[in-house]
Amino acid sequence: MSQSIAPVLTDQQVDDSPTLTFEEYRVYQGELDVQYELYKGKLIPMPTATVLHIKICEYLVYKLQRYLAAHNLDLVVKTGLGVRTDEDKSRIPDVVVCTQSLLEQxxxxPGAGILDFDEKPLLVVEVVSENRRADYVIKRAEYELANVPEYCIIDPKSGKQKIRILALIEGEDGYTHTDFFTGEEIVSVVFPDFILSVDEILNPPLVEELVKAERAELQESQQQVVIERQRAQEQRQLAEKLAAKLRELGVDPDTV
Structure with missing residues (x-):
């Protein structure tokens, strides 16, 4: 999650908070309803997301789940799943795509749901909020170090709206990035035929409305199937009546 309000400490700042190991962090119990990331052994509290932030994440999960199902891929899309990026660092991306087996591991x-350092997700997504440097610089370096194949940064801030796709390309040293702006469509590197409108991601419809429309379309399709079956049955009955009439007249309907 990219909403940290805790500043990154410099060498000049004094921090007397306890330093945790990764295993201590995994089982750490802090304030209720507060998630924490781990940066250099220090806890970073994650504040409540904005409504737009929530809508963007829900929309991406909705689209990715349907994409994975349509392609019959043994992958899962999750929010709230941690990703360990170094010995004493662990992040909570807004959206994570990984294999089912890694999720089961x-x-x-015990403790929080976190993919360990050698359990790479295929894709992580961060929606930019106040701490822009964390998403564009610090987390980029962490996900790159962790060899995450694709890192997507969604920046909904007015005047800076864009989506940046960072990917590990064969033959390249580290991440290569491509920026997509309003009026364009993003193209994933890991999932090359997963294409979405930048405008729709930055200003997404409510998933509840998409589900309603999906259900209405399914019901309409089912009704059409029923109508076609009834029509076929009526045609069969008409054919049977015609055949019976021909037999009454002494005509074999199979020879007509």
Whole structure:
């Protein structure tokens, strides 16, 4: 998650908060309803997301889930899933795509749900909020170090709206990035035929409305199937009546 309000400490600042190991962080119990990331052993509290932030994440999860199902991929899309990026660093991206087996491994361990350093997700997504440097610089370096194949930064801030796709390209040293702006469509590197409108991501419809429309379309399709079946049955009955009439007249309907 990219909404940290805790500043990154410099060498000149004094920090007397406890330093945690990764294992201590995994089982750490802080304030209720507050998530924490780990940066150089220090806890970073994550504040409540804005409504736009929530809508963007829900829309991406909705689209990705349907994409993965349509392509019959054994992958999952999750929010709130941690990703360990270094010995004493762990992030909570807004959206994570990983294999089902990795999710099950994380579920089998005590404490928070976190993919360990050698359990790479295929894609992580961060929606930019106040701490822009964290998403564009600090987390970029962490995800690159962790060899995450694709890192997507969604920047909804007015006047700076864009989506940046950073990917590990064969033959390149580290991440290569491409920026997509309003009026364009993003193209994923990991999922090359997963294409979405930048405008729709930055100003997404409510997922509830999409689900309603999806259900209405399904019901209409089912009704059409029923109508076609009834029509076919009526044609069969008409054909049977015609055949019976021909037999009454001494005509074999199979020879007509």
């Amino acid at each position: 994380a579920a089998g361990r």
